[in-house]
Amino acid sequence: AQSVTQLDSQVPVFEEAPVELRCNYSSSVSVYLFWYVQYPNQGLQLLLKYLSGSTLVKGINGFEAEFNKSQTSFHLRKPSVHISDTAEYFCAVSDPNFGNEKLTFGTGTRLTIIP
């Protein structure tokens, strides 16, 4: 079985400061990893994904994440946040053998940008 842990339920950050949202996963097999963002009153939107290859993945809106197999982590980072980044961020993992039928989400991290 696979699982995802997002250690921080809420992260307040000043505008233009850097941010890192943490995600750790557990799985006995190779994984696909995703970060989704949910803006208020909207559905989830894919920020970026890791399938294979380079461990540093760049996504939309200036976000990037690094896959670290030894630490089973996939932390999300942005060097300078904007007010519009206020949202909830979800890390997710899937088993390539089962695909989206076994997509497991974390509990989410609410990012609040302070002006």
Next chain:
Amino acid sequence: ETGVTQTPRHLVMGMTNKKSLKCEQHLGHNAMYWYKQSAKKPLELMFVYNFKEQTENNSVPSRFSPECPNSSHLFLHLHTLQPEDSALYLCASSQGAQGNNEQFFGPGTRLTVL
């Protein structure tokens, strides 16, 4: 309409009511999903349809009944729900059910069971 749409956006129902949630995707995808999003809990995958065939049912109570008449439409029929079923119900679609396919989500239906 573009993307994934869901109706209604808000629904309040009593425990004895029967209602249905509707999802429509305009992306030409072949897989559709129902998720339940409750506060402080991970997103829960409820049902998966791939090419109109149900391929996953994550031990969902029978008071939730999905229907997928074609690859563009997905319904969730509700009857005799409990207050703990109150949540945001999200629909999603993807090109296929393979794990590297991005899922596109609708805005959700906020369900309140009284």
